[in-house]
Amino acid sequence: MKNTVRVAAVQAEPKWLRLAEGVAQVIDLIGAAAGAGARLIAFPETFLPGYPWWCWVDSNQWNVEYSTRARENSMTRDGAEIDAIADAARAHGIHVVLGFGERQERRIYMAQAVIDDYGEIVSVRRKAGLNSVERKVFASGTPNLPAVHHTPIGKYGALSGQENQRPLLTRALRADEEQLHIAAWPGSPDGDAAGPESSTTVSRMYALEAGAFVLAPCVVVGEAAWDGRRGLAGPRTGRAHIYAADGEEVVAPLEEGADGILLADLELGASGIDAQHLDTDRQLRTRKAAAPARRGTRRAVSGWQSGPDRWALPLSLGSYPGGIAAC
Template structure:
């Protein structure tokens, strides 16, 4: 059965390292999106308390101070700040995907919470594969595969930043026939340059490969991110995007560096079934013994932050293990 779901991708500048102001900002954005009919609101990566762009500046004293402030202005998944946000989701009856710094003891993690329309936290994932700069501020999360949330608006999955380029993670979501994918991005103080690793390119490729809608919120990174101590930048950071399953943009993006909410009405219900029929038609036939082996294959460790279940492909003995 087809249904129309209005989604909202946030393109806004965080309240850098000011948690209480940031929570109020999130609550206001949820309310504004809901007032415009959105049923799903997606926020950029680590929107609370802001992605640590200051780590790119070569100043140890400044970095130590800001790392301390980042920890102090991160929140717990069950604290008062999170309850304010889940309460806003419940009051407005909207789903929320929020990127935030999760504090536990003296560690902070790059976390992404999925909140349903009843204000319940469906899941919180801690980003495991951090880049060298992120590891200077955040702890690595426990490696686990992402899961698709099956809810009233459809099948929704979410990843943060460069996770959207990791085949193991994206394959796990595609296997569950994801319909709406949230690809959260932190923006860029220098503006987004075109290229294979740009947020827009990665988001579009995800839409093509997964045959799913992609909602890609993106933060604005202005001069306020540097607290008047570091390099001054314009407001030319990345742009929020919303892509259809074929990779076409559903709606014209907001101007780069402008703050606002990008909306789109998505038709949910037919793309997954069409994809299933194509996959079944193209799938090679397997003998019963091979099918049983594929179902019972044992996961194998690929490294500190990677797991894979061997996939049985082809018709030869034993098939081919794809990781």
């Protein structure tokens, strides 16, 4: 069974190091995407509170100041901010894949949350393989394989930044027949720090190798990223893309550096036994809608752990004792 699903890739400048404003921005973008008919919206890497491009500037004093502000403006995975975003997903009936800085005590992790259209936080992953500059701000997560999420709109998975070119991770997603992949990117003040069109090349190669659609949301980096530091502001950069399985763009991208949402209609859908399980699950959840929601309860879908561990990976891929799907 296949159906056409509208999806959205965010191309926007975050509210750098201002968490409350950033959460409001995310909720507005969720509403805008849902209002345009999207069933899934994908945000760039560390959209909250913004990717720390200042770390690439050679100024230790500046890095300490901004790292402190980044920690103060990062979310916890069970705090009021992520609950508000989950509530927005439920209210608009849309799946959300969100990149954010996750605060735990004095550490920050580069996290990626998957929230379904019922407002359930399905998983939170912590990026493990950080580059030398990211380690100035973030702690490394525990390596583990990512999961493909089996949903009524199709099978989708997500990775952040350079994870999208790591064979161990990408093979795990391909092995579960991923139909739609979210490749979240942090943008770059210089267009592409690793080289000309590196992130777009990786996204297209992923589509070709996996035979899947690829959403590549991207941060817009503008003058506000530098907080008024003289001599650092440049042209606004960042462009989101959506690729088909043949590596071609499904829709024309937005203008470079413009704030907006890139929309596309893709032919996705669950089939066979997965569809039967998901349809039954949706009926059960609809009948129980009047009861208070227990966000910590996982639905019992084939291949998933059930019970209070909402962070569980598919049983075939193992699980992490601390309850965090991390990579």
